[in-house]
Structures are given as structure tokens and as C-alpha cells.
Amino acid sequence: MSQHPAFDASTGKACPRHIAIIMDGNGRWAEARGKARIMGHKQGVEAVRETVRCASRLGVEALTLFAFSSENWRRPEEEVKFLMELFFLVLGREVKKLHKNNIQLRIIGDTSAFSDRLKKKIDEAQALTASNTGLVLNVAANYGGRWDITQAARRLADKVKAGELDSVQITEERLGQQLCLAELPPVDLMIRTGGDHRISNFLLWQLAYAELYFTDTLWPDFDEQAFAEAVAAFLSRERRFGCTGAQVRAWMNDKQQG
Numbered sequence: 138m139s140q141h142p143a144f145d146a147s148t149g150k151a152c153p154r155h156i157a158i159i160m161d162g163n164g165r166w167a168e169a170r171g172k173a174r175i176m177g178h179k180q181g182v183e184a185v186r187e188t189v190r191c192a193s194r195l196g197v198e199a200l201t202l203f204a205f206s207s208e209n210w211r212r213p214e215e216e217v218k219f220l221m222e223l224f225f226l227v228l229g230r231e232v233k234k235l236h237k238n239n240i241q242l243r244i245i246g247d248t249s250a251f252s253d254r255l256k257k258k259i260d261e262a263q264a265l266t267a268s269n270t271g272l273v274l275n276v277a278a279n280y281g282g283r284w285d286i287t288q289a290a291r292r293l294a295d296k297v298k299a300g301e302l303d304s305v306q307i308t309e310e311r312l313g314q315q316l317c318l319a320e321l322p323p324v325d326l327m328i329r330t331g332g333d334h335r336i337s338n339f340l341l342w343q344l345a346y347a348e349l350y351f352t353d354t355l356w357p358d359f360d361e362q363a364f365a366e367a368v369a370a371f372l373s374r375e376r377r378f379g380c381t382g383a384q385v386r387a388w389m390n391d392k393q394q395g
């Protein structure tokens with residue numbers, strides 16, 4: 138039986154190659170303890186550390202974390218200021234450890250809106266870890282899925298304008314190539330903590346066939362066990378990519394028989 142190309146790489150009962158996470162619930166974690174919301178963001182950094190460790194250990198190729206959305210600028214000025222400062226501090230503090238662990242750090246999003254000081258820190262962190270060959274850790278900062286698709290469209294439009302491309306050559310594949318994360322395996326598993334069931338303008342295009350996993354656990358409480366539960370849920374699902382369940386099971390059998 139011929140096999141659908143979608144089944145070649147990331148299907149079967151294999152571990153996810155690319156996990157993306159909407160790290161939500163920091164504010165509520167703090168409020169439940171009678172603390173200021175910013176304390177939840179601070180505590181959330183610990184959960185990031187643990188998640189990076191878990192993903193590395195599992196052998197995941199890419200981990201993409203939503204840290205600050207293009208809409209989060211709407212928050213009180215004080216909270217935004219704190220988040221920017223926290224981002225700056227954490228980058229400076231953690232990058233050596235990431236480098237030591239062979240992790241490649243990339244920031245995705247419209248970084249042009251950040252201060253020069255933060256932009257410089259981002260450039261330094263990315264440059265230091267650029268040739269690392271282990272986990273690719275993408276931090277989405279001032280990222281929006283609509284922004285991502287728009288910037289990809291603009292790049293293709295520029296090519297058309299320059300006469301390098303004809304508009305009929307704009308295919309899903311070409312547009313996809315201009316998006317963030319294009320060079321990485323597709324997102325297999327998208328986790329959202331904090332109990333809400335929405336995408337909040339995260340990876341709109343890239344989540345087309347991701348398995349979505351929602352948990353009530355607030356981000357600062359997300360630990361090794363919570364990570365393992367999400368991966369276990371992923372492994373229990375049947376991914377069909379538009380095919381029928383019978384087709385998928387037949388291909389799985391073929392695969393198992395070598």
C-alpha cells in the first residue's frame with residue numbers, strides 16, 4: 138500500500154519532534170497567593186527552565202515558547218515594563234547555561250519594537266548559541282501569528298516586485314518558507330496552560346496539524362509530571378492528516394512489520 142507523505146516523518150507512536158507552548162496563567166498563580174502579578178512571571182521562569190530540561194531529555198528537536206504576544210502591549214505599562222526587564226535579565230543570566238547544554242536559542246517575533254539594549258542582548262544570545270546542535274529553543278516575543286503571515290506575504294510581494302517571482306508561483310510551500318520556524322519540523326504538539334481553550338494569535342499557520350493539549354495547570358506549576366502527561370496524551374492520539382483511521386492503522390502495521 139502506498140503511503141501518504143504526511144506519514145513519513147512525524148507520525149506513528151513517536152515522540153513529538155516539535156512542541157510549542159502557550160505559557161499562560163502567571164498572573165492568576167500570583168493573585169491566588171495574594172501576590173502581585175509580576176511575581177507570577179518571575180516564578181514562570183522556573184517552569185521554563187524545567188520544561189527546557191524535560192524537552193532536551195526527551196530528545197525533542199524544537200521547543201517554541203510563547204513569552205509575549207503582539208497584544209500583550211495592551212497590559213498596564215508597569216507590567217509590560219517588568220516583563221521587558223525580566224526578559225533582559227533572564228537572557229543575560231541563562232544564555233551561558235543554554236550554550237553549555239548545546240541549546241540553540243532563537244527569538245521569533247517583531248523585535249524591532251524592543252529597546253536597543255534588549256535588542257543587543259538578543260543578538261548576543263543568538264550569536265553565542267547559533268552553532269549549537271542540540272535542542273532549538275524558540276522564544277516568541279512580540280510575536281503574533283497574523284504578523285508572521287503578513288511579513289511572509291510582504292517578502293513574497295517584494296520578490297514579485299523585483300521580478301524574481303511571478304504571482305502564480307506563490308504557493309503554500311513558498312509562503313510557508315517565509316514564515317518563522319519554516320526550517321524546523323512542523324509543530325506536533327501545542328500545549329496551553331492556564332485553562333483557556335484558545336490560540337491567542339500564536340502560530341496560526343504552523344499549528345495546522347498540531348495536536349492541541351489544554352491543561353488547567355497554571356504555568357508556574359507546570360513541572361516534569363505535567364510535561365510527561367502532555368506527551369502521554371499526545372502519544373495516545375491518532376493523527377490522520379485528512380486520511381481515514383483504517384488507512385492510518387494499515388500504514389502503522391506496515392511500519393511495525395518493517
Ligand code: IPE
Binds near residue numbers: 206
Ligand atoms: C502568561 O501569563 C504570561 C504572559 C502573557 C506574558 P498571564 O500573565 O497571561 O497570566 P494570567 O492569564 O493573567 O493568569
Ligand code: IPE
Binds near residue numbers: 159203204209
Ligand atoms: C497568550 O496569553 C500570550 C502568552 C502566553 C505570551 P494571554 O494571557 O495574553 O492570552 P489571552 O489574552 O488570555 O487570550
Ligand code: MG
Binds near residue numbers: 161162163331
Ligand atoms: Mg493570560
